[in-house]
Amino acid sequence: MSTVAIISSFADDTQCANAIEQLRAAQVGDFNTFSPIPSHRIERAIGRSKSPVRWIVLAGGILGVLAGLAITIGTTYEWRLNAGGKPLLSWPPFIVICFELMVLLGGIFGFLGVMMLSGVPTTEMEPGYDGRFGEDRFGIVVRCDEAEAARIELVLKESGAEEVVREGA
Amino acid sequence: MAAAPKISAEPSYRDIDRSVLRVMEPAGLAYWAWIGFCFTLVAIAAALWARQIYTGLGVTGLRQPVMWAIYITNFVFWVGIAHSGTLISAILFLFRTKWRTAVYRAAETMTIFAVATAGLFPLIHLGRVWFFYWLLPYPNERSLQPDFRSPLVWDAFAVSTYLTISALFWTMGLIPDIANAREAASGWRKKFYTVLAMGWQGTDRQWRHYSMAYLLMAGLATPLVLSVHSVVSWDFAMAINPGWHSTIFAPYFVAGAIFSGVAMVITLLIPMRRLLGIEDLLTEWHFDNLAKVVLLTSLVVSYAYITEAFMTWYAGDPIEQMTFHMRYFGPWGWMYWVMVLCNCVMPLLLFSPRIRVNLRALWIVTIFVNIGMWFERFVIIAGSLTANFEPSQWAGYRPSITEIMITVGSFAWFVGLFSLFSRFLPIISMTELKEGIVWLRKALKMDRATAA
Numbered sequence: 258m259s260t261v262a263i264i265s266s267f268a269d270d271t272q273c274a275n276a277i278e279q280l281r282a283a284q285v286g287d288f289n290t291f292s293p294i295p296s297h298r299i300e301r302a303i304g305r306s307k308s309p310v311r312w313i314v315l316a317g318g319i320l321g322v323l324a325g326l327a328i329t330i331g332t333t334y335e336w337r338l339n340a341g342g343k344p345l346l347s348w349p350p351f352i353v354i355c356f357e358l359m360v361l362l363g364g365i366f367g368f369l370g371v372m373m374l375s376g377v378p379t380t381e382m383e384p385g386y387d388g389r390f391g392e393d394r395f396g397i398v399v400r401c402d403e404a405e406a407a408r409i410e411l412v413l414k415e416s417g418a419e420e421v422v423r424e425g426a
Numbered sequence: 427m428a429a430a431p432k433i434s435a436e437p438s439y440r441d442i443d444r445s446v447l448r449v450m451e452p453a454g455l456a457y458w459a460w461i462g463f464c465f466t467l468v469a470i471a472a473a474l475w476a477r478q479i480y481t482g483l484g485v486t487g488l489r490q491p492v493m494w495a496i497y498i499t500n501f502v503f504w505v506g507i508a509h510s511g512t513l514i515s516a517i518l519f520l521f522r523t524k525w526r527t528a529v530y531r532a533a534e535t536m537t538i539f540a541v542a543t544a545g546l547f548p549l550i551h552l553g554r555v556w557f558f559y560w561l562l563p564y565p566n567e568r569s570l571q572p573d574f575r576s577p578l579v580w581d582a583f584a585v586s587t588y589l590t591i592s593a594l595f596w597t598m599g600l601i602p603d604i605a606n607a608r609e610a611a612s613g614w615r616k617k618f619y620t621v622l623a624m625g626w627q628g629t630d631r632q633w634r635h636y637s638m639a640y641l642l643m644a645g646l647a648t649p650l651v652l653s654v655h656s657v658v659s660w661d662f663a664m665a666i667n668p669g670w671h672s673t674i675f676a677p678y679f680v681a682g683a684i685f686s687g688v689a690m691v692i693t694l695l696i697p698m699r700r701l702l703g704i705e706d707l708l709t710e711w712h713f714d715n716l717a718k719v720v721l722l723t724s725l726v727v728s729y730a731y732i733t734e735a736f737m738t739w740y741a742g743d744p745i746e747q748m749t750f751h752m753r754y755f756g757p758w759g760w761m762y763w764v765m766v767l768c769n770c771v772m773p774l775l776l777f778s779p780r781i782r783v784n785l786r787a788l789w790i791v792t793i794f795v796n797i798g799m800w801f802e803r804f805v806i807i808a809g810s811l812t813a814n815f816e817p818s819q820w821a822g823y824r825p826s827i828t829e830i831m832i833t834v835g836s837f838a839w840f841v842g843l844f845s846l847f848s849r850f851l852p853i854i855s856m857t858e859l860k861e862g863i864v865w866l867r868k869a870l871k872m873d874r875a876t877a878a
Binding site for chain 2: 291347351353370380
């Protein structure tokens with residue numbers, strides 16, 4: 258049995274989210290959506306948990322604070338400069354460095370994390386991708402066995418798809 | 427360039443794309459002549475800097491005791507300009523402010539180029555610029571390390587972090603828009619945007635991680651922006667110099683930064699919307715709200731000027747009082763009063779809703795604010811140094827042509843970079859404008875109703 262890709266397009270995210278719910282109710286799991294904007298409706302319909310990128314940012318932030326402490330305390334002990342008789346480890350100013358490095362590494366980790374998790378950079382486009390989906394249309398691409406295609410096409414059409422096209426995957 | 431086709435009062439996603447992408451079509455001769463003009467000024471400034479490096483800081487007007495003057499003024503001014511971009515892109519994002527979507531990309535772009543301009547000035551100010559890396563801790567054979575109790579070291583960390591995070595935040599926002607541009611472009615531009623878009627397709631998986639990371643980056647950028655100008659203010663406040671050594675400096679500088687930055691956003695956007703034909707995307711409603719931010723921060727800055735004077739009077743320190751007397755009534759007293767006129771009096775006009783939406787009047791007010799805020803930094807930095815603890819040390823300062831031309835060059839560098847960006851990358855975020863399309867429709871309806 259050969260696999261096909263069913264490409265459907267919707268005029269707005271409400272219809273698209275509705276179609277996703279119908280697909281899930283019809284036990285169809287292997288699909289991908291494209292949208293011009295991030296949509297909470299679509300995200301809720303798909304029902305995935307929160308992105309793990311937040312843990313990556315947290316790790317970056319903690320690493321930044323630790324790096325800040327290591328740099329400030331380490332270099333202070335390496336170059337023992339007596340400034341006005343103050344204690345060698347006069348730590349309050351170090352908070353500034355720790356804070357800046359927390360933001361720096363948290364941000365860099367967040368950026369790299371989102372790149373890694375969302376699969377960019379890439380030169381390969383997902384099957385069914387169309388420029389319209391960046392502009393003003395919401396797309397759902399379902400990959401399924403040819404035998405099931407007619408049933409899924411019906412679900413998509415009934416959910417308000419403007420266009421449903423079948424392509425060999 | 428001719429005006430863009432008017433979009434309807436009920437714009438669609440496609441209308442937004444068409445209006446923004448139209449700006450990115452190949453530019454005419456006038457545009458390139460403008461870019462050429464800007465970068466000629468930059469080249470002159472670069473040549474003068476090269477001469478300064480070769481000859482030494484003697485070519486500037488810097489003499490004891492005024493060793494910080496125009497260069498450091500420019501540094502603080504440009505870092506301040508940068509702040510409004512992050513305010514609009516990050517802080518107002520967290521507050522879910524409706525009007526930010528149309529202006530945030532331009533403001534954020536301004537941030538990047540303003541920090542890139544600001545970052546040059548500590549380097550230009552150095553006598554031996556090739557040793558700039560001495561501010562950073564790095565392994566060396568004598569275990570010689572920077573002193574982390576010095577605000578100049580904090581500054582190196584804060585400004586470089588700010589540039590990096592702003593650039594990443596800006597890049598993230600740009601990726602989905604560049605993917606849109608990739609679909610619309612042809613020829614070498616298509617290849618250019620294909621590389622920059624990095625294969626973005628707007629899948630649910632991509633948006634899921636993107637939205638979370640964007641929120642967190644905004645959360646990180648928010649305290650960062652407040653910290654950066656606080657650190658810049660501590661460059662002064664940590665010194666015991668009269669006129670600098672004050673506890674109000676951090677909030678005072680942050681408010682001033684946002685004040686000058688939002689004014690600069692307006693100064694740039696008013697001509698830009700006309701030249702690029704995007705009047706339908708940047709409406710009076712957007713400018714009205716931006717003007718309110720200018721008004722609010724102007725009041726905060728005015729309050730800070732009064733507090734500063736009160737604290738000096740109440741504390742009763744004669745040297746501090748002498749410095750402030752010189753600031754108000756000394757040889758450079760006129761600068762202080764120009765500053766008061768520009769920063770405290772002129773913005774009061776913005777209490778009038780009619781002036782807030784009269785773009786010519788608003789533009790003139792913001793020009794005054796830009797001038798006033800530059801003067802503010804000059805008055806604080808160079809002005810405070812002329813009259814120090816020892817009257818025998820008192821001396822004036824006269825900027826040299828090198829300093830003046832490098833300052834002019836910095837403005838040309840900033841405006842040139844911004845102009846280049848505005849025609850090659852989406853100057854308005856299509857994605858966010860689409861997300862807030864309801865508000866754009868409301869703004870357009872209000873605009874059309876006013877016009878009718």
